[in-house]
Structure formats: C-alpha cells, structure tokens
Amino acid sequence: MSMSEAAPKVFEQIPDKPPLSIQKMIWMRFRRHKMALVGAVIMVLLFVFCFGGALFFPEAEANRTDTSIRLAPPSAEHPFGTDPIGRDIFRRAVYGGQISLLIGISAAFLGVSIGVVVGSLAGYFGGWLDSLLMRITEALLSIPRIFLLLVLANFLSDKFPDVEFAGRTYSGSVVGIVLMIGLMGWMGLARIVRAEFLSLKENDFVTAARATGTPNWEIILKHILPNTIAPIVVSATLGVADAILGESYISFLGMGVRAPTATWGNMLERSYAYIDTAPWLWIFTGFFILITILSINFVGDGIRDALDPRSRTA
Amino acid sequence: MIKQTPLLEIKNLTVQFHTADGIVHAINDISYYVNKGETVAIVGESGCGKSVSVMSILGLIPQPPGEILHGEALYKGQNLLSMSEDELLAFRGQEIGLIFQDPMTSLNPTLTMEKQLTEAIIKHKEVNKRAARQIAIEYLGKVGITDAEQRLKNYPHQFSGGMRQRAMIAMMLALNPMLLIADEPTTALDVTIQAQIIDLAKKIKEETQMSMIWITHDLGVVAELAERVIVMYAGEIMEEADVISLFHSTRHPYTMALLQSLPRVDFRRDTERLQSIPGSPPSCYNVQPGCPFANRCSFVIDKCWEKKPPLLAVAQEHRAACWIDVTTGEPR
Numbered sequence: 001m002s003m004s005e006a007a008p009k010v011f012e013q014i015p016d017k018p019p020l021s022i023q024k025m026i027w028m029r030f031r032r033h034k035m036a037l038v039g040a041v042i043m044v045l046l047f048v049f050c051f052g053g054a055l056f057f058p059e060a061e062a063n064r065t066d067t068s069i070r071l072a073p074p075s076a077e078h079p080f081g082t083d084p085i086g087r088d089i090f091r092r093a094v095y096g097g098q099i100s101l102l103i104g105i106s107a108a109f110l111g112v113s114i115g116v117v118v119g120s121l122a123g124y125f126g127g128w129l130d131s132l133l134m135r136i137t138e139a140l141l142s143i144p145r146i147f148l149l150l151v152l153a154n155f156l157s158d159k160f161p162d163v164e165f166a167g168r169t170y171s172g173s174v175v176g177i178v179l180m181i182g183l184m185g186w187m188g189l190a191r192i193v194r195a196e197f198l199s200l201k202e203n204d205f206v207t208a209a210r211a212t213g214t215p216n217w218e219i220i221l222k223h224i225l226p227n228t229i230a231p232i233v234v235s236a237t238l239g240v241a242d243a244i245l246g247e248s249y250i251s252f253l254g255m256g257v258r259a260p261t262a263t264w265g266n267m268l269e270r271s272y273a274y275i276d277t278a279p280w281l282w283i284f285t286g287f288f289i290l291i292t293i294l295s296i297n298f299v300g301d302g303i304r305d306a307l308d309p310r311s312r313t314a
Numbered sequence: 315m316i317k318q319t320p321l322l323e324i325k326n327l328t329v330q331f332h333t334a335d336g337i338v339h340a341i342n343d344i345s346y347y348v349n350k351g352e353t354v355a356i357v358g359e360s361g362c363g364k365s366v367s368v369m370s371i372l373g374l375i376p377q378p379p380g381e382i383l384h385g386e387a388l389y390k391g392q393n394l395l396s397m398s399e400d401e402l403l404a405f406r407g408q409e410i411g412l413i414f415q416d417p418m419t420s421l422n423p424t425l426t427m428e429k430q431l432t433e434a435i436i437k438h439k440e441v442n443k444r445a446a447r448q449i450a451i452e453y454l455g456k457v458g459i460t461d462a463e464q465r466l467k468n469y470p471h472q473f474s475g476g477m478r479q480r481a482m483i484a485m486m487l488a489l490n491p492m493l494l495i496a497d498e499p500t501t502a503l504d505v506t507i508q509a510q511i512i513d514l515a516k517k518i519k520e521e522t523q524m525s526m527i528w529i530t531h532d533l534g535v536v537a538e539l540a541e542r543v544i545v546m547y548a549g550e551i552m553e554e555a556d557v558i559s560l561f562h563s564t565r566h567p568y569t570m571a572l573l574q575s576l577p578r579v580d581f582r583r584d585t586e587r588l589q590s591i592p593g594s595p596p597s598c599y600n601v602q603p604g605c606p607f608a609n610r611c612s613f614v615i616d617k618c619w620e621k622k623p624p625l626l627a628v629a630q631e632h633r634a635a636c637w638i639d640v641t642t643g644e645p646r
Contacts, residue, residue, distance in 0.1 A: 022469075203419055204414050204415075204416055204419040204420035205419060205420050205421055205422040205423075207374055207414070207420075208412070208414055208420045208421070208482070209422075210374060210406065211372065211374060211406050211407060211411070211412035212406060212407035212411075212433075212434040212437075212438075212485070212486075212489065213402075213403045213404065213405070213406035213407040213408055213434070213437065213438065214403075214433070214434070214437075215403060222425070222429075222433070223422050223425070226422075226424035226425065227422070227423070227424050229424070
C-alpha cells in the first residue's frame with residue numbers, strides 16, 4: 001500500500017471559486033454607496049422622463065405659444081403651468097431636459113478628451129511641451145470661467161448654423177454652447193492626468209514596456225492611461241453636472257441657447273420677473289436642475305469610491 | 315587562440331547625472347565585453363553603477379538628468395549609443411531582453427497577463443493574436459507556471475512575487491533575444507524563489523545560446539551562474555576575471571573584502587567572524603584623484619591616494635585595477 005493511499009483525507013477539496021472580475025468588484029463597491037445608488041436611479045428616471053416623454057408628443061407642442069393661456073398655474077392640462085407666452089412648461093421641461101442633458105454629456109466628453117490629451121502629452125514627454133501646455137492651462141484657469149463663457153457666448157452663439165440630428169433641428173447655439181463649455185472645461189482634468197502620468201511613467205512597468213521595444217504612443221495609451229481611468233471617469237461624471245450648470249447660467253442670462261429650442265437654463269430666463277407671482281415658472285425647472293446636479297455628484301462620488309485602488313474591501 | 319568578436323562590447327563608457335546637488339559620476343570610463351553564449355556577472359555594492367552601466371546602453375536612463383559623456387556600446391558591430399530612440403526600438407526586446415529587479419512593479423497592474431505577454435510577441439514575431447497566445451502559454455510552461463491557459467486571464471496581483479518574476483522572464487524569453495540582461499532579478503525575492511529563478515536561468519543557458527548579463531550583489535549567484543565576473547566599485551571596474559580565478563586567485567583588495575564578507579559553509583571555521591568592509595563607498599559627487607577604494611583598503615599605500623590605478627592584465631583574461639600585487643602585498 002502506498003503512502004498516499006494510507007494518508008487520511010484531511011483536506012476537503014474546495015472547488016476554486018472564480019475570482020471576482022474587476023467589473024464585479026467595482027459594482028459591489030458602488031452598490032454599497034447608498035446615495036450613489038439613489039442618484040443613479042434618479043438619473044435613469046430623468047433620462048426616461050426626457051427621452052421617453054418625447055415619444056408622447058412632438059417638439060412643436062412644446063414650442064407652441066398660446067397667449068390666451070399665458071402664465072396659467074399648474075392644472076390637469078398643464079401639469080407644470082404655462083410660461084409668459086403660453087407655452088406648456090411640462091412639455092418644455094421634457095424637451096429642454098433633452099438638450100440640457102445632451103449639452104452636459106457632449107461638453108463633458110469634449111472637455112475630458114482635451115484634458116486627457118493635454119495632460120498625458122505634458123506628463124509623459126515633459127520638457128518644453130509640458131511647460132507650454134501647462135502655461136496655457138494656467139492662463140485659461142486664471143480667467144474667471146463665467147466671464148469667459150459670457151464673452152464667448154456673446155461672440156459665438158449665433159455663429160453656428162442649425163443642425164439636423166436624429167430627426168430634429170437644433171438651434172446652432174447648442175453647438176456653440178457645447179464648444180464653449182467643452183473648451184473651457186478641460187484644465188482641471190489636464191492637471192490631474194499630468195500629475196498621474198508624472199508619477200506613473202517612473203514605474204518599472206513603463207521601463208519594462210520600453211525595454212520590450214514599445215513605442216511611446218503605445219505606452220501612453222495602453223500602459224499608462226488605463227492606470228489613470230479612475231480620476232478620468234470621476235471627472236467626466238462631475239463634468240456633466242458642471243456643463244449643465246454652466247449652460248443654465250449662460251442661458252439664464254440670456255446668452256445661451258436661443259429660443260425656440262428649450263433648455264432648463266433658458267426656461268428660467270424670464271421667470272425672474274415672476275418670482276413671486278408665478279413661482280411654477282422656476283420651481284419645476286429649478287428642481288430638475290437641482291436633482292440632476294445632485295444625483296450626478298452622488299454618482300461621481302460613488303464611482304470615485306468604487307474605483308479607488310487603495311480601497312481594499314471588495 | 316583566435317579571439318572571437320564579442321556580441322556586446324562596451325568601450326570607455328562614461329555616464330553622469332546632473333542633479334540639483336551637483337554632478338553624479340555614475341560610470342567612469344568602463345569597458346567590458348560579452349561573448350556569444352556567455353554569462354557575465356556584474357557585482358558590486360548598491361549604487362556602484364551596475365544598473366546604469368546596462369540601462370544606458372539601451373537608452374533607458376532618463377536624459378536629462380542623465381548624460382552619456384562618451385563611449386561606445388557595440389552590439390554586433392553597431393553602436394547602440396549613437397542610435398535614435400526609433401532605431402533602438404528594434405533592439406529592445408527583440409535583440410536585448412531586460413529583466414527587472416522588482417517583479418511587483420515591473421508588471422502593469424491594470425492589464426491582464428495575456429495582454430502584457432502577447433503584446434510584445436505580436437510586435438516582434440509578427441504573428442497574430444492566437445499564435446502569440448500559444449507562444450505565451452508555451453513559455454509560461456517553460457518557466458514552470460502550471461495551468462498557463464487559465465493564468466493568462468489573471469491580473470498581476472493574482473500572481474505571487476516569484477510567479478511574476480517568472481512571467482517576466484517568460485515574456486523576455488518568448489522574444490528570443492540574443493542577450494538577456496537581468497538586473498538583480500532575485501534581490502526582491504525570498505530564498506526559495508531565488509533558487510527557482512537561478513535554476514531556471516541555468517536551464518535557459520543549457521537549452522539556448524543566449525548570452526546573459528547578470529547583475530547582482532550576491533556572490534553565491536555569481537558562482538552558480540557566471541562564466542566571467544566584473545567587479546564594480548564607485549562606477550569603475552575593479553577586477554575582471556573568469557569565475558574560478560576570481561574566487562580562487564583574487565587579485566583586488568575590494569574583491570577579497572567582498573569574498574570575506576560572504577558566509578561560507580564549506581571551509582570557514584565556526585569561530586571565525588564574518589568580516590565586513592569598514593566604511594562606505596565614496597560619494598559620487600566629487601571624484602578624488604586616487605583609487606576610489608583607498609579609504610577602505612587594508613593594503614593602501616601613498617600612491618593610491620595620488621593616482622588612479624589602471625585596469626591592467628594580471629594574468630590571461632584577468633584584469634585588476636590596483637597598485638598592489640595582493641598575492642605578495644608588494645607594490646606592482
């Protein structure tokens with residue numbers, strides 16, 4: 001009888017549980033963040049409201065003016081009431097929300113793209129390129145954003161032709177706003193990405209990649225960038241909120257998206273005069289902006305915690 | 315005997331680093347060569363320029379602050395030091411492989427092992443993804459990683475330190491370089507894993523015609539692996555010899571001191587205390603005129619302080635930089 005047969009079976013064979021994939025782990029951590037979950041649910045509902053609502057009535061209904069019912073308080077027919085020229089606020093909130101969310105997402109996308117490119121080039125190559133790019137970044141950061149946006153809005157908002165997209169015509173000013181906010185919203189991320197690159201490029205795995213003959217662009221894209229994904233995702237999320245707020249400012253001041261295209265921002269534009277007399281003009285729209293910004297921020301917080309590599313709990 | 319053309323020949327390499335505190339003289343005018351199929355060990359204390367001497371030939375030291383003042387690194391007759399970054403890309407990995415000291419940091423934490431291993435194979439071997447995967451599995455098997463197919467899906471943090479180092483070695487071996495440079499590959503590992511890696515290196519030597527430069531401060535590893543040894547101190551070569559001569563007819567006081575500080579189980583008596591080398595290596599900021607080892611040397615004479623001893627042949631294929639003949643204790 002051989003040894004192995006005689007040996008008592010002490011250890012139960014426990015089947016290997018497959019290790020948690022990164023995605024599962026991130027989801028588990030995100031789920032623990034209750035406010036982030038609530039925020040995510042609200043975001044989904046907002047998207048359903050804005051994009052689903054559009055299935056029930058055309059944009060023309062949201063833009064139809066009827067001065068006979070101007071400044072009507074909320075009723076069954078007009079759940080959010082009507083504005084000073086008799087447009088239905090509920091319907092405008094649906095279509096305005098679309099534009100606001102689209103502006104938020106595309107401006108954030110633009111800003112993040114520029115920020116990532118500038119930050120990684122500056123951080124990876126250093127030297128004069130770094131100095132040049134960072135001086136530009138600092139120069140832009142030193143100008144108060146709201147002034148810059150207003151000045152740009154003044155010059156740019158009517159310079160773009162109207163665009164057809166997905167069967168709808170958008171005022172050219174939407175493109176202008178996206179460009180302005182995107183072009184002015186990349187500096188913070190560029191600095192973060194640069195800092196990440198500065199420290200990551202000193203890692204042995206970068207030298208190892210170079211030692212196997214990996215060209216620079218591949219090191220940047222494949223080896224270093226994936227390590228900076230956490231701050232980029234967080235910044236992108238918060239960037240959406242920032243862009244929506246930025247659009248609201250500009251539109252509220254009357255320099256943003258031109259009527260008849262509705263946004264949550266320009267719906268507030270004229271409500272200032274009726275702040276006491278017709279509060280439904282700003283309560284509903286303001287509420288939408290508020291919960292959008294809040295939920296996005298909560299979601300961003302949750303993502304930050306979920307992606308934090310220093311967090312050890314699974 | 316006809317002398318063969320070495321695979322890699324480094325001539326009069328001098329490297330400096332410009333720092334805020336002044337110029338660091340990292341490498342001062344060193345020359346050495348590696349023949350085809352030969353394993354050369356570079357030994358010396360921390361900070362003596364071992365790593366810089368090999369990193370600089372692949373263009374892997376940051377410039378600035380680093381600066382290669384002069385010298386040549388002839389690989390198959392081509393000077394690597396005069397090449398542009400783009401030209402060097404063809405040599406890195408493909409011709410000259412590099413293994414790093416710390417396997418914990420030399421793998422990218424955000425990429426799967428498959429991505430990291432196959433990427434270089436695809437590029438250098440010009441094969442498709444599937445073939446590259448097969449090669450990766452084959453080489454992981456060679457370095458003793460079982461279940462390689464499943465393991466490829468893992469991220470580096472799911473590997474132990476020894477496995478990571480073996481995976482790094484597999485990555486480099488898969489590219490089939492002519493010269494493998496191992497920069498203290500066992501220093502960060504515990505002794506059992508060290509033994510695994512050294513056995514692996516021996517096996518590679520037997521099976522392939524790969525040349526190796528093995529950087530280490532472990533003389534035990536040197537005795538096991540190397541055919542020739544270069545002893546460095548303060549950015550200079552102190553002694554260069556085949557491994558047997560180095561251990562048995564040492565010709566430099568620094569090498570002697572190093573050997574005395576090595577615990578031996580074979581001939582030293584229990585009562586004998588392990589020797590350490592008094593003092594510490596000189597600052598690399600300002601180079602003194604004399605021998606850099608003079609202040610710690612037990613053989614020191616006046617001349618040592620004044621003039622740097624040249625690296626001269628003391629026997630066939632055996633060079634030492636010392637004014638003293640250590641076998642007699644008399645000046646040469």
